Amino acid sequence: MTTLDTPNTLHIRCGSDIQRSLQAAGFIGDFLEFSDPFCQGPVGGDGDWTARRNAFLSTHYEIPLADLQQRQALAYKRLCSVSQYAHIVLWFEHDNYDQLILAYLLTRLADANLGTRLELICISAFAGIEPFIGLGQLSPDQLEQLYTEQRQVVSAAQYQEASKLWYAFEQGNLSELNRIIRQGTQALPFLAAALKRQMQELPWTDCGIGLTLQLTLQMLRDKGPCTCGQLFRELTLKLEPLPHLGDLMFWALLKQAAVQGLIEIAPSRTDWPMRMVSIATPTSETNIGSWWVGPFDINRTGCPRWDPVTGQIVVTE
Incomplete structure (x- = not known):
C-alpha cells in the first residue's frame, strides 16, 4: 500500500x-x-x-x-x-x-x-x-x-x-519594510501583502488607530451595540481584507481598545463572545497600556504610523 x-x-x-x-x-x-x-x-x-x-x-x-x-x-x-x-x-x-x-x-x-x-x-x-x-x-x-x-x-x-x-x-527597519511593501516579493508572493496588512495595525496618520479597530468601530457605528462574537464574525467574513486574527486574539484587541477608552465592554459573567460592546462615551476613563505591532509600542511617543495615502510607514512628530 x-x-x-x-x-x-x-x-x-x-x-x-x-x-x-x-x-x-x-x-x-x-x-x-x-x-x-x-x-x-x-x-x-x-x-x-x-x-x-x-x-x-x-x-x-x-x-x-x-x-x-x-x-x-x-x-x-x-x-x-x-x-x-x-x-x-x-x-x-x-x-x-x-x-x-x-x-x-x-x-x-x-x-x-x-x-x-x-x-x-x-x-x-x-x-x-x-x-x-x-x-x-x-x-x-x-x-x-x-x-x-x-x-x-x-x-x-x-x-x-x-x-x-x-x-x-524584528529590527523595525522602516526603509526596508517600506521597500518590501512597495516592490513586493516574487518568490513568496503573499509575503509583501501580508506585511502591508500587518503594518496597517500601526496607528494611521489620519485617525490614530489601526485598521482592525477602525473596522470594529465602523461596525458599532453602523449596527449599534453588538456582542463580541457578532463583531468577530462580521469582521472575519465580511470586512477584514485579509482575515488573520483568531477569536482570542480579537478578544485581546477588544480589551485593549476598552482600556484605551475607544469602546465599552459590558460587565458580565458570560463567556466573552456573548458580552456586549458599544462605542465609549466621552466620559469613559482612559488608561493606555502598551500594545505592540512587531517592535513598535504604538502608545510610545514617536511610534511610526501608517500613511493610507502613500501606503507606507512614516515617522511623525
Whole structure:
C-alpha cells in the first residue's frame, strides 16, 4: 500500500486546525504546531525579547504564564530538532498571521542545510471554498490534493526573501519594510501583502488607530451595540481584507481598545463572545497600556504610523 508520507516526515503548521484532518487523510508523519502569533505582541528590541513576549501573551490571552512558557519552550525546542526528519512539510496560507510565522521559520531553517527535504504548501484560495480564510476549512481529501499538487521544495530565493523580511520586521527597519511593501516579493508572493496588512495595525496618520479597530468601530457605528462574537464574525467574513486574527486574539484587541477608552465592554459573567460592546462615551476613563505591532509600542511617543495615502510607514512628530 502506497502511503502519502512516512513516519520520518514532519508536518509544521501554525495551529492545530488541520492535524486531525491530516490523520484522517492517511498521513502518518509527526506534527508540529508552531503558533507563536507574531502579528501581536513585542518582537525584537534589545536583548532577549522572549520574556517580554511571553508576559504580553500571558496577560492579553489570559493564559497562565507558566503554561504559556512551557508550551512556547516545547515548540521552539522541537523546531531545533527538525533536521532529524527525512522530510519536512510547511503548511501555510496567505494572511499575516501565517506569513510572519513562515518568514520566521524559513529564517531559522535557512542554516539547517535541509536541501530538498524541506517543502512548502502555501495557498490563498481553493476551488469551491468561498470565502477562503484558511487551511482549516479543507477536508481530508482536499488536504491530500494540496499535498499531491501544490507541494514545492523551498528555494534559495524563498529563504532569502523570508530572511530579509523577518530581520526588517524584528529590527523595525522602516526603509526596508517600506521597500518590501512597495516592490513586493516574487518568490513568496503573499509575503509583501501580508506585511502591508500587518503594518496597517500601526496607528494611521489620519485617525490614530489601526485598521482592525477602525473596522470594529465602523461596525458599532453602523449596527449599534453588538456582542463580541457578532463583531468577530462580521469582521472575519465580511470586512477584514485579509482575515488573520483568531477569536482570542480579537478578544485581546477588544480589551485593549476598552482600556484605551475607544469602546465599552459590558460587565458580565458570560463567556466573552456573548458580552456586549458599544462605542465609549466621552466620559469613559482612559488608561493606555502598551500594545505592540512587531517592535513598535504604538502608545510610545514617536511610534511610526501608517500613511493610507502613500501606503507606507512614516515617522511623525
